[in-house]
Amino acid sequence: MSSRKHRLSMPAHRGFSVVELMIAMVLGLVLMGGVIQVFLSTKQAYNLNEEMAWIQENARFSVGFMAEDMRMAGYYGCASRATSVANVLDDPDSSWVTDFGKGLHGYDGDANSFPSAVFPRPVTASLPNSLPRTDVFTIHKADLDNSFQVTGHNPNSAVIDVQGNHNYPKGTILIVSDCHHSAVFQTTGNGTNKVNHNKGNSVAPGNCTKGLGLPVICSANGTGYTYKEDAFIMRAIGHAYYIDTASNGVPALFRESLNTGGSTTTAEEMVQGVENMQVQYGLDSNGDSIPDRYMDADDISDAQWESDVVTARITLLLRSLTELANDPQDFTYMGTTYTPTDNYVRRVFSTTVKLRNRGV
Numbered sequence: 001m002s003s004r005k006h007r008l009s010m011p012a013h014r015g016f017s018v019v020e021l022m023i024a025m026v027l028g029l030v031l032m033g034g035v036i037q038v039f040l041s042t043k044q045a046y047n048l049n050e051e052m053a054w055i056q057e058n059a060r061f062s063v064g065f066m067a068e069d070m071r072m073a074g075y076y077g078c079a080s081r082a083t084s085v086a087n088v089l090d091d092p093d094s095s096w097v098t099d100f101g102k103g104l105h106g107y108d109g110d111a112n113s114f115p116s117a118v119f120p121r122p123v124t125a126s127l128p129n130s131l132p133r134t135d136v137f138t139i140h141k142a143d144l145d146n147s148f149q150v151t152g153h154n155p156n157s158a159v160i161d162v163q164g165n166h167n168y169p170k171g172t173i174l175i176v177s178d179c180h181h182s183a184v185f186q187t188t189g190n191g192t193n194k195v196n197h198n199k200g201n202s203v204a205p206g207n208c209t210k211g212l213g214l215p216v217i218c219s220a221n222g223t224g225y226t227y228k229e230d231a232f233i234m235r236a237i238g239h240a241y242y243i244d245t246a247s248n249g250v251p252a253l254f255r256e257s258l259n260t261g262g263s264t265t266t267a268e269e270m271v272q273g274v275e276n277m278q279v280q281y282g283l284d285s286n287g288d289s290i291p292d293r294y295m296d297a298d299d300i301s302d303a304q305w306e307s308d309v310v311t312a313r314i315t316l317l318l319r320s321l322t323e324l325a326n327d328p329q330d331f332t333y334m335g336t337t338y339t340p341t342d343n344y345v346r347r348v349f350s351t352t353v354k355l356r357n358r359g360v
């Protein structure tokens with residue numbers, strides 16, 4: 001019995017030959033290499049999918065909130081036509097933020113007149129120089145969600161009484177509107193149930209007159225106008241959208257907003273990955289509110305901004321957060337195909353916005 005057991009266990013002690021071991025090792029390595037290959041390509045596909053989803057989500061969010069904001073550009077209450085709005089701020093054209101005569105306005109990135117001292121732009125050295133330079137647009141409107149009914153107005157003492165307690169600190173730019181007129185002014189008082197519209201520069205930039213009527217005459221009394229109880233006071237909104245580089249080096253969509261309590265602005269980073277923005281404006285030339293041609297901002301006259309611009313087409317170029325691709329990826333933007341010198345993946349998104357306060 002014991003000898004049989006001994007014979008049976010013999011092969012177990014024989015082991016592998018060196019050749020067998022080497023073959024096994026080589027096979028193992030090949031197998032492992034295959035597994036690593038599959039793992040890496042799965043990981044790459046996963047990263048690509050994840051970043052594409054990130055780009056999609058950012059694009060949807062960017063165009064969504066810009067379109068919503070832009071739709072109400074030029075809304076100054078019941079009387080929104082530029083010809084019925086008296087902007088009594090002192091020297092309102094000196095800065096985009098106080099220029100409430102412009103509900104929607106744009107700056108073409110490729111125009112010599114682009115205000116590069118006011119709006120920063122990202123440096124994207126890995127993109128061809130022929131790519132259009134990023135554009136900027138500004139929006140002015142009244143904040144309907146932040147409004148108070150007028151309960152009385154004494155134009156001589158420059159006091160408007162409102163229903164309830166408002167939260168507008170002294171210096172806040174406000175809009176008062178009934179269905180005939182609107183006026184943009186800075187409140188010069190601290191009262192919680194009244195606002196003051198005195199002339200002077202106790203707040204910056206101040207009001208050039210206390211008269212809220214049209215035409216605006218920059219004198220002590222100017223052109224008087226009395227707002228009645230059908231009027232509302234609303235906070236004035238000023239937004240500028242532009243592209244700059246975020247603190248982590250990624251290009252991003254930024255928004256600069258008018259603050260309360262003065263004419264200062266605060267810049268906020270809105271969405272990362274937005275590398276370039278092109279805005280073209282639809283102009284209606286026959287009064288049917290349907291655009292007949294699209295133009296760049298620098299080709300549009302002041303009069304056309306006020307009367308003819310009825311739509312805007314926003315096109316965004318977004319890129320991945322990391323250089324996902326193995327080599328430079330061509331992309332087509334504004335009708336031209338470009339080859340970058342980096343390995344980011346890019347996508348283009350576009351939307352057209354109809355301005356509600358223009359046309360019929």
Ligand SMILES: [Ca+2]
Pocket residue numbers: 108109110132133134135278279296
């Ligand atoms: Ca442009």
Ligand SMILES: [Ca+2]
Pocket residue numbers: 283284285286287288289290291292
């Ligand atoms: Ca038309």
